[in-house]
Amino acid sequence: MDTSKENLIYRFLERETSEQENSDVLHWVSASGENQEEFRKIHQAVHISSLNRMKSEIDVDKAWNELKSRIPDSKQAPKVININALLRFAASILVILSVGFGSFWAANFFQEQPTDSIVQFVTPKGEKSKVILADGSLVWLNSQSVLKYNTLNPREVNLQGEAFFEVEKSNGKPFEVFTASGVKIKVTGTKFNLRSYPHESIVETTLEEGEVILEGKNAGSATVLSPGQQARYNIQNHEISVEKVETEIYSLWRKNELRFENISLEELVPRIEQWYGVDITLESSVGINDRFTLTIKTESLRELLNMMQLTSKFNYEINGSSVEIHAK
């Protein structure tokens, strides 16, 4: 192995390389198993030499206290009090940025006397998270979504963005989701996906199991959905249309999968932006009505765009988290 290659890998592992150099490294390791073996050796040395610093940075006591505060049935009350104090201190708002599908146990907030505070969960662009509410209901939050509720009533939540709900029954007490558009969804025990992003004109509710009651802002009467149905509420004219759909498709995102059937490039772009956490600039002459049927699982953004290029004529350029799509 020549020295310049070895130096490149040292710099790469120190995170001192440019995007271009990173892709050189990727090419090199893709080339052969031996290269990968060589990479692992260098990596081992670099890694070991940084362990000392890591060891001195980690505070095990602090980590242990943090963990204790996250254990649902922990008997260690002091931590809980701290969190409540923090809640009041931080203008009653707690923002949790969770990573990937990391779960956060909200339950421990409620062991002490519940106080009148708003709990807020936020997922940044390109990330998802899973929240367990105090009543045992599960909520998967898609990228760029916000879930809020008052600790006094965790069965009344406010959603901006997209979430999949698996609601636990609670002695006939309803569970209600409010959206910024004024649509209210009322359920008992059920599984459904709700999509209500601020920049989109449709609030989409897809029911997998159980029953939901949908109330539009001026709709007057309520719409009842049965499993397998999807309601699309138009924010502008307050009309609700209901149709039968393959519900599974709409909640695949929480299993790290996206599937689209015959979707236009124009509709697809915001989905891709969300999924990969990037900003896409579309040149006006690109065929926004080109249609795609595709499934995204583990594909990288580059792989996806390359795949799309097979049927649509465009060139693209990725710079960090911004992507430009030009007509060919």
Next chain:
Amino acid sequence: MIGEPKSNEELAFELLFRKYYVLLCGFANKFIANSAESEEIVQEVFLSIWKKKDQLKLDEKIRPYLFKSVQNLCFNFLEHRKVVDSYYSVIELVYKNQFNEFNTYESVLYSEFQQRVDQGINSLPEQCRLIFNLSRQEGLKYAEIAERLGISVKTVETQMSRALSKLKVELKDYLVILIVCLFFSSN
């Protein structure tokens, strides 16, 4: 927390945590290269263990399970992050078939290794050692080191490469010994 009665289970759990936390964070950091994220992953693993404590026995035998779980979560992390950071594409590619990475790692004992590393560093020429320590102990970026010492970034790079090649050589012998030990101890 004083005088709080603890069950044996809680004690066993705390012991495990205190014993393995730093080691597991180090292991996670190998893939993640970010100590805060690595800690988060290890916390997740301990949380899941606590939730499954009825099915698991919280004793030394859980060790491989701990490492395996951390590795799995790290792989999920890579999967998710590689789309926005090409660094992780490389790490994923290199390790995706190394299912037993943790087996080798687990047996890496800090003190002994550290001794070797320290010896290696001590035998480096003075400037090289200084630069290496600024990077490793203080976590400075190359540009920061260059500025502090009034030298070029290129020089920092060269000196770092020198130091790291030396460590790679030191480590090579060690890994061989380690694998032999492992072989005998597992029989």
